[in-house]
Amino acid sequence: MASFLKPSNQPNESGPAASMKSSGFQTALEVETISKNAVQDSAKSNPGVFLTWNDLWVTIPNRKHGGKPILQGLTGYAQPGELLAIMGPSGCGKSTLLDALAGRLGSNARQAGEILINGRKQALAYGTSAYVTQDDTLVTTLTVREAVFYSAQLQLPDSMSMAEKMERAEMTIREMGLQDAMNTRIGGWGDKGLSGGQKRRVSICIEILTHPKLLFLDEPTSGLDSAASYYVMRGIARLDHKDGIRRTVIASIHQPSSEVFRLFSNLCLLSSGKTVYFGPASAANEFFALNSLPCPPLQNPSDHFLNTINKDFEKDLEQGSDDVIPTEEVIDTLVKSYISSEYWQQVQVKVAEICKEDFEALESRNHAGFLTQSLVLTKRSFVNMFRDLGYYWLRLVIYVVLGFGLASIYHDLGSSYGSIQARGSLLMFVSTFLTFMAIGGFPSFVEEMKVFERERLNGHYGATSFVIGNTVSAIPFLLLISLIPGAIAYYLSGLHKGYEHFLYFASTLFACLILVESMMMAVASIVPSFLMGIITGAGIQGLMVLGGGFFRLPDDLPKPFWKYPLHYVAFHRYAYQGMFKNEFEGLKFSNYQGNGLIKGEEILRDFWQMEMGLSKWVDLAILLGMVVFYRLLFLAIIKTTETIKPLISRLSSANPRQTFQVMENSQC
Ligand SMILES: Nc1ncnc2c1ncn2[C@@H]1O[C@H](COP(=O)(O)OP(=O)(O)OP(=O)(O)O)[C@@H](O)[C@H]1O
Numbered sequence: 001m002a003s004f005l006k007p008s009n010q011p012n013e014s015g016p017a018a019s020m021k022s023s024g025f026q027t028a029l030e031v032e033t034i035s036k037n038a039v040q041d042s043a044k045s046n047p048g049v050f051l052t053w054n055d056l057w058v059t060i061p062n063r064k065h066g067g068k069p070i071l072q073g074l075t076g077y078a079q080p081g082e083l084l085a086i087m088g089p090s091g092c093g094k095s096t097l098l099d100a101l102a103g104r105l106g107s108n109a110r111q112a113g114e115i116l117i118n119g120r121k122q123a124l125a126y127g128t129s130a131y132v133t134q135d136d137t138l139v140t141t142l143t144v145r146e147a148v149f150y151s152a153q154l155q156l157p158d159s160m161s162m163a164e165k166m167e168r169a170e171m172t173i174r175e176m177g178l179q180d181a182m183n184t185r186i187g188g189w190g191d192k193g194l195s196g197g198q199k200r201r202v203s204i205c206i207e208i209l210t211h212p213k214l215l216f217l218d219e220p221t222s223g224l225d226s227a228a229s230y231y232v233m234r235g236i237a238r239l240d241h242k243d244g245i246r247r248t249v250i251a252s253i254h255q256p257s258s259e260v261f262r263l264f265s266n267l268c269l270l271s272s273g274k275t276v277y278f279g280p281a282s283a284a285n286e287f288f289a290l291n292s293l294p295c296p297p298l299q300n301p302s303d304h305f306l307n308t309i310n311k312d313f314e315k316d317l318e319q320g321s322d323d324v325i326p327t328e329e330v331i332d333t334l335v336k337s338y339i340s341s342e343y344w345q346q347v348q349v350k351v352a353e354i355c356k357e358d359f360e361a362l363e364s365r366n367h368a369g370f371l372t373q374s375l376v377l378t379k380r381s382f383v384n385m386f387r388d389l390g391y392y393w394l395r396l397v398i399y400v401v402l403g404f405g406l407a408s409i410y411h412d413l414g415s416s417y418g419s420i421q422a423r424g425s426l427l428m429f430v431s432t433f434l435t436f437m438a439i440g441g442f443p444s445f446v447e448e449m450k451v452f453e454r455e456r457l458n459g460h461y462g463a464t465s466f467v468i469g470n471t472v473s474a475i476p477f478l479l480l481i482s483l484i485p486g487a488i489a490y491y492l493s494g495l496h497k498g499y500e501h502f503l504y505f506a507s508t509l510f511a512c513l514i515l516v517e518s519m520m521m522a523v524a525s526i527v528p529s530f531l532m533g534i535i536t537g538a539g540i541q542g543l544m545v546l547g548g549g550f551f552r553l554p555d556d557l558p559k560p561f562w563k564y565p566l567h568y569v570a571f572h573r574y575a576y577q578g579m580f581k582n583e584f585e586g587l588k589f590s591n592y593q594g595n596g597l598i599k600g601e602e603i604l605r606d607f608w609q610m611e612m613g614l615s616k617w618v619d620l621a622i623l624l625g626m627v628v629f630y631r632l633l634f635l636a637i638i639k640t641t642e643t644i645k646p647l648i649s650r651l652s653s654a655n656p657r658q659t660f661q662v663m664e665n666s667q668c
Pocket residue numbers: 060070088089090091092093094095096097106108109252
C-alpha cells in the first residue's frame with residue numbers, strides 16, 4: 001500500500017544474485033545436486049505428492065480486450081512435508097492459482113501452461129487431495145460433531161467401523177480446537193451458532209478427515225484471531241506427523257502473524273498475477289533487503305511485504321515528493337529482480353528435477369460405498385429438513401391455515417347446481433396454488449445445493465446419492481402436508497365422501513408437490529441465483545396453469561403452443577383431470593332449473609371437457625411418471641455439468657498467452 005523511499009544512490013554493482021552468494025546462498029549447481037538427492041530420496045521413501053507448475057497462465061475472456069490476465073506465467077512447486085503459502089494483496093490471483101492447481105477453475109477461465117502431479121499430467125485420485133474453500137458452505141442445522149461425523153461416514157471406507165469413524169471425527173475436531181463447540185449447531189441466517197472462525201475450522205475438519213496427501217486451503221485463517229490462526233496453521237503444518245504421510249500443503253493467506261509466517265516452508269508472493277518472490281519463506285526478508293526494501297525493525301515481515309506491493313490505496317498517500325516512487329515501479333523492480341535471482345533458478349532446477357523423477361502411481365483410496373452414501377445423505381437431509389423451520393414446517397402451518405380457509409369458504413358444498421362450479425374451483429385451487437407454494441422451500445434447497453456442490457467437487461460422493469438422499473428424505477414431509485391440510489380442506493368442505501376418494505385426492509396432491517419440487521430442483525441446477533430460480537420456476541408454472549385446461553377449456557385453447565404441446569406437457573392437466581374425475585364420477589347434481597339431476601360423468605364431459613376414455617388412475621400414473629422424469633432430468637443436469645465443465649475449460653484453454661499479447665497490443 002505504501003510507496004517507498006527511493007534506494008540510496010549507492011550502486012548495487014554486484015546485484016541481488018551476487019549478494020545472495022556472498023550471503024551464503026547456494027549456487028545453482030549446488031542447489032541442483034542437493035535438490036536432486038532430496039527429490040530422489042523423497043520419491044522413494046514417501047508416498048507424498050509433488051506438484052509443479054510451469055509458465056502457468058490464466059485469463060478470463062473479456063469482450064473489450066479479448067482476455068483479462070489473472071495469472072501471468074507462474075512457475076513453482078510444492079512438495080511433501082512442506083507448507084507453501086501464497087500471499088499477495090486482495091485480487092492478486094491467490095484463489096485463482098489454488099483453483100488452477102487443484103483443477104477446479106471456473107469454466108469461463110482459460111488456462112495454459114503445465115501442471116504436473118508427481119512429474120506427470122494426471123488427475124488426482126480419490127482421497128489424494130482436499131480443498132478447503134474460502135466460503136464456509138455447511139449444513140447449518142447440524143452440530144459440529146454431527147457435521148464432521150456425517151462427513152466421515154460419507155468419505156471413509158465401509159471397512160472402517162462406525163466407532164473408528166466417530167473416533168476419527170472427534171480427533172479431528174480436537175485437532176482444530178473445537179472440542180468446546182462439539183455440540184453447538186453451526187448456525188446460519190437468523191440462527192447464530194458458531195463464530196465465523198469456528199465455521200472455518202469446521203470446514204477444515206471436514207476436508208482433512210481422510211488424511212489427504214495434498215491439501216489446498218483458501219484463506220484458512222480468515223475470521224480467526226491471531227492465537228486461533230496460529231494453532232490452526234500449526235495443526236495443519238503438523239498434520240503429517242500424525243499418520244506418517246508427508247503432506248503437501250498449499251494455503252493462500254492474507255495477513256499472517258510473525259508466528260504463523262514462521263510455519264511456512266516456502267512463500268509465493270504475487271502481485272497482479274505475477275510472481276514477486278517464490279522461495280524459502282525465511283529468505284524473503286533477504287530478497288526485499290537486497291532490493292533496498294528492508295523490513296523495518298520490529299515489523300511483521302508479512303505486513304512489510306504486503307504493504308510494499310499493495311497499490312490499491314496508493315492515491316490516498318501523500319504524492320509529489322521526489323523521494324517517493326510509485327508502488328507500480330516498486331513491484332516492477334521486484335518482479336524483474338526475482339526473474340534474475342538465484343531464487344528463480346532454484347525453482348527452475350527444482351521443477352526440472354521433480355519432473356525427471358520416476359514416481360510410483362498415485363493410488364486412489366477407498367471411500368464409502370454407494371449404498372452407505374445414499375443412506376447417510378438421506379439421514380442427513382432428513383435431519384436438516386426436520387430442523388430447518390423454513391424447509392417444510394412453516395409451509396405445513398400455512399397449508400393448514402389455507403386448509404381451514406378453503407373449508408370455511410366451501411363449507412358443506414351439497415349437491416346444488418352451484419356446487420359444481422364451487423367443487424371445480426376448490427380442486428383447481430388445491431392442484432394449482434397449493435402445489436405452486438412448493439417453491440417456498442427453494443431457498444433452503446439452494447443452500448443444500450451449495451453444500452452438495454462443494455462436497456461433489458471434493459469428491460465426497462456423486463450426484464446420484466445426493467438425488468436419492470434428497471428425494472427419500474422429503475417424502476415423509478410431503479406426505480404430512482398432503483394428508484393433514486388435505487384432510488381439513490376435503491372433509492370440512494364436504495367433497496366426495498369415502499376414504500378411497502380422499503386417498504386419491506391426497507395422493508394427487510402429494511404427486512403434484514413432489515413434482516413441483518423436482519421441477520424446481522432442475523431449475524436450481526441451471527440458474528445461477530435463488531432469486532432467478534424462484535422467478536423462473538414461478539414463470540414456468542404460470543404458463544402450465546394457463547395451458548392446464550381450467551382457465552381456458554381444452555377445446556378452446558389456441559392450437560399452437562397452448563394446446564400442442566403445453567396442454568399435454570403441463571402437469572396441471574393430469575392433476576385437474578384426476579381430481580375432477582375422482583370428485584364428479586358417481587355423483588349427481590341438480591340441474592340449472594332445479595327440476596332434474598345431472599350426472600357427474602356428464603359434467604366432466606360437457607362442462608369441463610375432460611377425456612372420458614381414461615381412468616383417473618392413468619392421470620395419477622402420468623403424474624408419478626412426471627416426478628420420475630423431473631428427478632432424472634435434475635440428475636442428468638447435475639451430472640452433465642459435472643462432465644462438461646472440465647471439457648469446456650479444456651476447450652477454452654486455447655492459448656491465454658496469445659490473448660494477453662493481443663490485449664497488450666490493442667492497449668498500445
Ligand atoms: N472466473 C472468474 N471470472 C471473472 N473474473 C475472475 C474469475 N476468477 C477470478 N477473477 C478475477 O481475478 C482476480 C483475482 O481473483 P482471486 O479470487 O484469485 O484473487 P485473490 O487474490 O484470491 O483475492 P482475495 O484475497 O480478495 O480473495 C479478481 O479480480 C477476480 O475478480
